[in-house]
Amino acid sequence: MDKRLKTRPLSKCRKKSYSGSFRTQKKESNLKFLWLILAIPLIVIILIIFFLFSSFFNLKTTEIQGVDDYKKEKIEIIINNQIKSKNLFFSQENLVFFKKDKLLKDLDDFNFSNIIIKKNIFKKSLTIELEEREKAIIFYEGDYYFFADKDGNIINSQIDCGKIVLENDLSSNSSNTESTEEERGEVSLDDFQKLDQSKQLEIEEIKNCLDFNEKYRKENLFPFIENVGRERVTDNKKNIKIDSSYIDFSLKLYNDLSEDSEFGLNRIVLDEEYNTIKARLNNNIDLYFSFKEDYMEQVSRFFALKRERGAELKAQKYIDLRYGDKIFYY
16 A cells, blocks of 8 residues: 655745735734824824914014114014914914915005015014115104105104193193103113003103204204194194195205205295295204296305395395296395
């Protein structure tokens, strides 16, 4: 009897062994992939919650470029009040939710020629690049000095210090003397931060009032126009309703008359006289020019008259140069 040991082909054994191992690995791979699909959304949700509610992206540094310290202080007040407010349900102190459009709208009151706001979320910084208009004149109306460019666009304004002192003196003599510290701008930091934005800006305005004295005038070389007629500053305090040729004529007078100490230009007095510029000299003589007529012809006549009759002119009240070769004075 042939007693042979029955064996299975090696290829079949190997095939069965390999087949079982592959299925085990495939199950493990599918399980890992499933966990990965579940984990990614969870990680994203956790990161979103972290960025939304943590202080990781809170504003740390603010840089304001292109303006003086007075305007920087006013802009910082606006920014500080904005970061205390909410964008939907989230604090704007978090730069992710800081609204640049809101800040642009608030800065529009300053009448800058250009504004660029840059948020750097990862550096936690806010940079504001500002471009101011070029100052050409100082315009006085309603207790305020307005600095404007050659087209009458207002750059900034400062209240007259003399008017604040007068108002405070009047209030101290009255029976009601409440809030005199606020009126003088003397408020503690804690109390200041509790005030609303408009009151904070008002206090800053009082603290930075302008004492328009001789020292200031010598350091700030701009023609001074005093309005004694109807209101010229627009309600939004962005423009002066004045002919650009009037400003141009005033600039020329300032350049030509400002050197002479006695017959030098003290100020331009703006009233309602038609097409007329009234230039008040240091000796209180008023010169009358037409800003619609040729500038050089009129100012040349004045210089010729001053050379010939300078001593006589010192006793006069006005000199009218508006009518061609005819000059009137008394």
